[in-house]
Amino acid sequence: MILRPQTMSAFICIWACFLLRISATAAAAQDKTPDETVTCLVSEECHLPCMFTPAPNQSVRWFRRDVVMFSFGETHGESQALAGRATMFPPMIAGGNATLVLREVGLKDRGMYRCHVRTSEGEHSAKVVLKVEALIHGLSLELSRLSGYEEMKCTVRDVFPPPRVTWATEPPTFEDLRPITRMLADKRGLYTADSRLKVLKGQPDLIYICKVTTSYGGPTWTSSLRERTITGNEGRDLTIPCFAPPYLNSPGRLRGPGTYSCIFSMLYNTHTERSDVAINFPTANRSTSPQTSYWWIVGLVVAVTVLALTAMLVYLKLRGNAAKSSPRYPEEETELNSVRDVEGAGENTRHFPAGDNNGQPGLS
Template structure:
């Protein structure tokens, strides 16, 4: 009998202690933005609402019988009959309720300009004639990764080539991992630096020395957010092409599979002077080609979505078109870069790849492999294998 009475008392205590409590709520607030901590209760009279962080009261609102808190607009303090205040200097002017929603059982707390110091466990406590209601809210703050770049650079100190993977304004500090495709024997040894700014956000830079005698490698940098909410991937492939000037040239660019609605950009660097060649966005199917390159390039927009963003150069010359061509495929949280170094030798004869076909006088006949063409083409013309930009009197 004594044992049964003990169990009955324990059960009664458990029911009493958990009355008015709700399961913990986990929310993620975005760095420097406003955030709402939810709390709902059964409306009653003589309500006193308190919010506590780590068991320290940070905000109080007291409504006496007959007051409903609906004098103010949504998110603004009401007038007459409300005694509300922030009780911690960290939240002074940053914490508020929604007064016109309190009478409807909404005691949610709004925090403005959230930062790292706002992380932690919060407790919403509503005391009224209906009893005590409590709710726990677990808050974490995140500045998500918004971009990731991977580039090939020359080390200023040692003169060797290295890959730089970088992202900015991230919180908490993310995790960085490197890999190659195909995998290489031995571990990779990147040098990673994470520097926090005055607000606590991290600028991340990870450098990996380019492996010797491994020209066919694809380098992969992955960034995982600390909370596991995001994974960003950037990859880079490098290749070299030796070509004879005035012969039509295909500069290949192939993306990894399964990139939804990708965008594509091509740029060219010669004598350390970078220039944009073209950009293309597959979702609105819009493209833009630099005026300086309109008479030199052909590319096939229809193939971009399937992973082929190759660029075709019409009769390039070594002085103007020998250099580094960079193709960047970009999709949601994924980028793939192809760096192609093109060196050209002088032309020693007739271009064997330019042949006459039975075309109309103002028509150009193209095939992606040979770029066959006829002289005196129109200034801009759609062709069967792509879009031709302003090739005149080639």
């Protein structure tokens, strides 16, 4: 195959352009500084790094979406795009450190920033990706009945990005857990996560566990709760057990009637045991249980009876003594005197037989 001169020239040009492009790409790859990612917290101070080789006649510009956000060493002075929240330190710049300090970071500050430094010896560029997050500071878990049925309510507030909420039980259950989770953002862009799970019927002693994580990683927050009712008898000591799940294994004990909350707390983990205590009070028509005693009533009745009998005996004895010592009535006394006179006259009268004293009648 014989190539014409025109075809040969075109072929050589194509290869030359291809090799030049590869060389330029390789050179650019060698000179390119890899992007750096910085994660900062809402309302706190953030540092965007930019390091270069120091040289005279330095000027620095920070761009965001090709808009100058802050500048140093140029005649037009500082840009107002950051509303006075950005700062650079001249001594650090002289040493090759053009780090931008951004105060009171908000979600609106997220994005790609580019640092451009110009010196008498050349130029330098660096890119920084700024991520902003709001950490989890607390997690609440409670039993709610506002929906007309019992449900566990897990809430976390002021979080960014939107967190991920998962549920579990201890011991594990074979039933399918179907929580309803809502994410609500406020005017600052921070999220409140509200996740609700219906209480499983027929399993009153379950521990419900709510876990929350963020997409940026970091620790997983866990809150668990067990609600139960304990029944005791009036007049007796009541022991309320309190045991944490295996990951917070530490026993607790409370005594006495009432409503108690036992809380185990560790870093990023909280477990609550809430016991509603009910006391049984015996009624009048129900047999007295061994734990309930009314012997004081029986003792009181016996004591009153003994006192009444004693008082009656004393009264009868006093009445008998009074009857013996009291004078008789006048009518009784007259009748007794008459009887005594008749008996006395009979004893003093003598009777003579008839014909005595020579046939003369006896003298009366």
